[in-house]
Amino acid sequence: MSEHVTLPEGNVEKHTTTINLGPTHPATHGVFQNIIELDGETIVSAEQTVGYIHRAFEKIAEHRAPYQITPLTDRLNYCSAPLNNFGWHITCERLLGIKTPKRVDYLRIIIMELSRISDHLICNSIVGVDSGAFSGFLYLMQYRELIYEIYEEICGSRLTTNMGRIGGFERNFTNQAFEKLERFMKEWPPALKEFDEMFVRNRIFMDRTIGVGPISAERALNYGFTGPNLRAAGVDYDVRIHTPYSSYQDFDFTIPVGSTGDCYDRFLVRDQEMWQSMEIIKQAYQKVQEFKGAEAEVYHADVPDFYLPDKKDVYTKMEALIYHFKIIMGETALPVGEIYSSIEGANGELGFYLITDGGRAPYRLHFRRPCFIYYQAYSELTKGGLLSDAIITMSSLNLIAGELDA
């Protein structure tokens, strides 16, 4: 154990108090531990311990065919699993040189932005909970439910979605899926507006978050921050703009940035991103509606070597059965290559560094997990602050244990 716990011989007291925040404390919202040294209520130092739910995904991935890796990515940031799934599929597509049809790109964007909303709404409402306002959290949960119902309509599952295929989706979006999407587009903005009214100019909330856990742009960059946490510090880096994937270049949206990098700015950036995501969803839905004829039915690229054939063909046609078997067993080898591909995950740049040696599984797959990289700044963010501020800082960083540990 660390030396904090053992007191010097003969001495039963010391100036500071050591407390364990976590690993299963309700305020940590996940399994990770903080050993905090307190002087009164002021934090002298904080030491983080991670790894409680480490599942060796990188090792497992070295023995799995591409489709068996998708469920692993679900479990990274489990608040926005489809983003991880598509990030992995896009990596494979780049490696294989597959170009996806526009309709697939737009459908993916709808789902990716929905996931971004579902992730940010959890984070922001949890910040609310940690500042003492529980109702916002419960209220917004209803709308996450609407998002999960859309997922369910598309892939059959809700939290760990395992959604999509290399080259597109497993099936076309049903009418019910679009109806549910329309319902969400109608009901969500007023709810978010109410949520904004509850928090954004709320004196108590502002006092609790302004100037709490700040970080300068320079330090944030040095710490490898990405995503909303970096943008809250004032750097407008967004993978959707810098390296567009899935046809993000066809959309008109802005990247909200903050200035002080404190909890309040992080809250505002996420809040504005939800509004922007809504704009993107509207545009994408519009574009999807505009496809006519055969184009309006396209939901995957034509890549028989990697796209699983239709299930009913597998049961009735020999060729489809063979392809199904080959893909599931990973008999179509991946080409030799080395690629780094990233997408804008809900927490920042979610990167996949993939090395293949021509076998069925990756030779090496490394996940660049934004959470893991920015959590190391936590002790710097909280030092000198109050214990109650440390808790709100933690929730405003949006730490997801699954993404920390891989």
Place this chain on the structure above:
Amino acid sequence: MALTNEIIRSRLMEKFGEQLTGWEEPYGMLTFTSDKNLNLKVLQFLYDDSELGFKFMTDLCAVHYPNQEGKELAVVYHLHNLKENVRIRYKVFTDIQKPDVYTACALFSAANWMERETYDFFGVNFVGHPNLKRILNVEEMEYFPLRKEYPLEDQKRTDKDDEMFGRD
């Protein structure tokens, strides 16, 4: 003027000459290697040079190549120039018997945990690291699990026959 791979390469060649080798551009990303003792000099130059300005460390990880004798472990840096939006990949190789590589912590705070993770899984000893201990695995662990000699499954299993599937 946009920063292209050619410019980066010639700028680096000007400074380091033949000490940088293995120039490649897989999927458009400029990749090169150097002697492991040069890593800090190269990273510092990439960081400081006004033209290059690779001030953002995207990723740091290692790869194990058991068949490359004397160069079994590769430490891979992914750097990003956010202004010009250019990424590069820089690798150093090290002997697995003496896997000492200088730490990049002083230059990038982000490297701290990424190096700990790399140490945890591959046993790369980052010389000068302020707190080089395991991060995701338990501290009592005696091996480095992502090295290739450790199979995922128990090799004594007999209930699985992969002969028909062309696997190795």
